[in-house]
Amino acid sequence: MDTNLPVAAQPRVVIVGGGFGGLRLAQELADAPVQVVMVDRNNYHNFQPLLYQVATGALEADSIAYPVRKIFAGQKNFFFRLADVRGVRPADNAIETNLGDIHYDYLVLATGSLTNFFGIESIEKNAMQIKSIPNALNLRSFIFQNFEQALLENDPEKKQALLNIVVVGGGPTGVEISGSLAEMRKRVLPGDYPELDLGKMQIFLVEAGPALLGPMSKKSQQDAEGYLKELGVKVLTNTSIKGLENGRAYYSDTEYIPTENLIWAAGVNGTALPGIPAAAVTRNKRVTVNRWNQVEGEANIFAIGDLANMVTEDAPKGLPMLAPVAQQQADLLAKNIERLLKGEKPEEFNYFDKGVMAIVSRNRAVVDMPNGWHFKGFLGWLSWLFIHLILLVGFRNRIVALVTWAFSYFSSGQALRLIIRPFNKRDVKDSTGKKAAEHAAATLEYNATPSAVQRPATVG
Ligand SMILES: Cc1cc2nc3c(=O)[nH]c(=O)nc-3n(C[C@H](O)[C@H](O)[C@H](O)COP(=O)(O)OP(=O)(O)OC[C@H]3O[C@@H](n4cnc5c(N)ncnc54)[C@H](O)[C@@H]3O)c2cc1C
Numbered sequence: 001m002d003t004n005l006p007v008a009a010q011p012r013v014v015i016v017g018g019g020f021g022g023l024r025l026a027q028e029l030a031d032a033p034v035q036v037v038m039v040d041r042n043n044y045h046n047f048q049p050l051l052y053q054v055a056t057g058a059l060e061a062d063s064i065a066y067p068v069r070k071i072f073a074g075q076k077n078f079f080f081r082l083a084d085v086r087g088v089r090p091a092d093n094a095i096e097t098n099l100g101d102i103h104y105d106y107l108v109l110a111t112g113s114l115t116n117f118f119g120i121e122s123i124e125k126n127a128m129q130i131k132s133i134p135n136a137l138n139l140r141s142f143i144f145q146n147f148e149q150a151l152l153e154n155d156p157e158k159k160q161a162l163l164n165i166v167v168v169g170g171g172p173t174g175v176e177i178s179g180s181l182a183e184m185r186k187r188v189l190p191g192d193y194p195e196l197d198l199g200k201m202q203i204f205l206v207e208a209g210p211a212l213l214g215p216m217s218k219k220s221q222q223d224a225e226g227y228l229k230e231l232g233v234k235v236l237t238n239t240s241i242k243g244l245e246n247g248r249a250y251y252s253d254t255e256y257i258p259t260e261n262l263i264w265a266a267g268v269n270g271t272a273l274p275g276i277p278a279a280a281v282t283r284n285k286r287v288t289v290n291r292w293n294q295v296e297g298e299a300n301i302f303a304i305g306d307l308a309n310m311v312t313e314d315a316p317k318g319l320p321m322l323a324p325v326a327q328q329q330a331d332l333l334a335k336n337i338e339r340l341l342k343g344e345k346p347e348e349f350n351y352f353d354k355g356v357m358a359i360v361s362r363n364r365a366v367v368d369m370p371n372g373w374h375f376k377g378f379l380g381w382l383s384w385l386f387i388h389l390i391l392l393v394g395f396r397n398r399i400v401a402l403v404t405w406a407f408s409y410f411s412s413g414q415a416l417r418l419i420i421r422p423f424n425k426r427d428v429k430d431s432t433g434k435k436a437a438e439h440a441a442a443t444l445e446y447n448a449t450p451s452a453v454q455r456p457a458t459v460g
Contacts, residue, residue, distance in 0.1 A: 003081050003099045008035035010077075011105035013337060014095060016085045016273075018045050018068045021305030021326030022110035023393075028334030030075050033341065037104075039097060041084045043068055045393055046133055049323065050401075052173060054136035056180040057188075057416040058408060061133050063400040066393040085111070088275035090298055096275075106300050106337055109276075109287065110330075113268035113306040113321055116284065122243045126425065127264040130173060139263065140416075141423040143181075146260050147193055148419075161247035161258040163201040168241045168249075169266035170207030171214065172358040175224050177263060178205040179360035182231035188417065203233045204257055206249075208240040208266070213366070215320070216356055219374045220366035227360040241266075268321060270307050282309050286318070292336050292346035293329055304329040312351065319351055323391075328352060359384045362409065 005012075010033050015022045018040040029036050044065040053059040072078040083097035088109075094101045115131050117124040128139045143165065150162035167178045181203050189198050205212070205228060211221045212228075212235065225235055239251050241262070248256040270286030280288045280296040286309035288296045293308055295301040305326030309318045319325050329349055336346035357380065359365040365380035375383075385405065392398050 002102050003083070003097070005037060005079055005081075005102065006035075010034050011341065012037060012103070013106045013108065014039065014102055014104035015108045015110060016040075016095065017110035017112060017305075017307075018042070018080075019048075019110060019112050019305065019326065020323040021112075021330045022108070023068075023071065024327045024330035025108060025110065025304065025334055026072065026075075026078060028331055029337065030077065032077070032334065032338050034077060034106075034337065035079065036075075036077050037079045037081065037102065038068065038072075039081045039083050039085055039095070039102065040068065041082070043080075043082050045071065047392055047397075048131070049388060050392070051130050051133070051136045052177040052180060054133065055130055055139040055177065056184055057140055058180065059401060059404055060416060061137055063397045063404065064392070065133055066397060071393065085273060088273050088301070090275065090277070090301060093300070095273075104300070106340075107302070108293075108333065109273065109295075109301070109303040109307055110305050110326070111271040111273065111307050114271055115264060116267040116269040117264065118267065120243060122245050123241070123262070123264060126244045127168075127262045129264050130177065131268075137421065138423040141419045141421060143261055144417055144419050145422060147189070147196065151193070151195055157258050158247060160200060161260045163196070163198075164204070164257060164259040165202075165261040165263065166204045166206060166241070166249045166257055166259045167263045167265060168206045169264065170205055170209070170212035170235075170237065171265065173265040174205055174207070174263075175212055175228065175358050175360060177265065178203055178228060178233045179231060179364070182228070182233050183361045186231070192417065202257075204236060204259075205233050206236045206239050206241055206251070208238070210237055212237070213358055216358065216366065217368045217372075217374055220356075220358070220368050220376070223366045223376045224358060224360055227364040227366075231361055268306070270309070272307065276301075291348035293333050293349065294346075302333055304333055310349065312349075315351070324354060325351055357384055357387075 012035045015026055015038045018038050023045050026036050026038050044067050047064040050059060050064040054061050068080055083099045085095050085097050087096045094103045115129040129135050146162045150159050153159040153162060165181055167174045185201055212225050213221045228235055241249050241251055243250045244262050247258055247260050249259050249262050250256045269284045272281045272285045272287050276287055277297050287303040287307055289303050289308045289310050293302045293304050295303055306321040311318055332349050339346050353370050355369040357367040363378045363381050365384045366376045367380045367383055368374050389398055392401055
């Protein structure tokens with residue numbers, strides 16, 4: 001019964017997801033009179049803002065992940081189950097998992113988001129995504145496998161397709177990954193692949209909207225585009241990739257970019273679980289919550305972070321999908337759960353925006369502060385490094401990241417270009433462990449502007 005969890009004398013708070021929101025909530029409930037049960041399909045917390053560095057060989061996967069059990073060692077009211085949550089049964093106060101049912105007094109859904117392919121099947125089948133650590137490792141292997149393949153290819157178009165990289169989505173992830181790939185082309189590949197004519201390798205950053213970094217200031221948008229152009233990235237705005245087949249990324253019925261390497265960073269969907277009342281689930285699978293994160297129509301079910309669609313005066317279309325939103329909502333929800341236990345009224349959430357930033361490459365980043373102040377270049381880059389270093393979970397991870405960054409800075413290049421587990425597209429599984437095609441039914445139709453759902457990066 002209930003996956004052998006101890007029968008609790010205190011109310012049980014079940015948290016689904018150990019990402020930014022779930023982790024913070026469980027930590028904030030350490031001294032609350034509740035039993036905390038976290039359920040996640042991974043036994044580690046994944047620091048998503050640095051996934052692109054794993055994908056481009058700048059950091060090891062281990063340095064951006066941290067074991068959940070280690071984080072909570074010593075927290076007496078905390079229990080963890082490694083399980084895939086498949087649905088919610090509000091009438092029974094239970095969640096369904098692959099291990100069996102788990103009952104709750106309060107349920108907090110913090111399951112984050114998934115890549116949104118906008119219903120374009122050929123892209124879902126053939127593109128690479130960057131939402132999880134396996135995704136990032138696959139991407140790293142795939143790019144290097146294709147360079148190896150390019151050495152053997154004699155057909156000029158096929159060779160070009162193996163060398164070209166197309167990044168779709170001009171939000172911070174797209175900007176960061178194209179900048180990092182351009183650095184790799186400049187500093188790493190000439191030494192590793194002297195037989196390849198790297199002058200022919202092209203990196204494209206394709207954005208459906210009129211500008212990169214949609215939610216940032218005009219200055220940041222222009223500076224980031226300028227930096228990318230300096231690095232030789234071809235920036236295509238007002239352009240939508242409509243399909244990817246036989247090594248061709250089509251941006252109209254007949255026009256295409258030859259590429260085997262297409263990285264889809266154009267948008268995300270929520271991850272609403274079956275059983276959540278349909279009235280609360282939005283078109284892009286987020287879950288509508290009130291100002292204390294309670295799911296519409298459910299007294300004891302809450303959603304936080306990327307999953308939660310919370311409308312405020314400042315965010316009439318819903319708060320952005322950002323780590324600080326998830327963490328701040330978790331902070332307040334921990335206090336509100338205690339208030340509810342005492343029969344008090346919960347407090348309303350207000351997002352405190354600390355600013356947004358995006359890194360382009362070494363010595364180049366753009367930062368917008370909430371007071372309208374904008375800075376860039378070396379100072380922006382240093383701020384980005386410092387903030388990401390202190391936000392990384394675990395002392396070891398901070399040290400490893402710092403040493404790895406310092407080493408690549410002074411040795412001029414990403415060090416980690418091993419193909420440890422060769423990537424085969426036919427085996428592709430997404431972060432949920434499902435084959436890509438199984439997700440086709442769950443993704444949105446291509447009826448929204450991709451850039452409308454891109455996230456801005458944040459300062460902290
Ligand atoms: C490449 C990339 C770069 C980013 N960069 C930034 C940045 O610079 N700044 C910023 O503020 N934000 C950034 N973000 C966004 C940020 O990572 C998210 O806003 C944040 O992770 C949301 O936190 P969350 O707790 O809602 O979900 P997540 O952190 O995504 O955690 C969700 C957790 O739920 C688990 N889970 C999901 N479904 C199930 C299930 N059915 N059963 C069991 N477990 C489940 C997952 O395994 C995961 O551990 C970035 C995101 C990506 C992908």
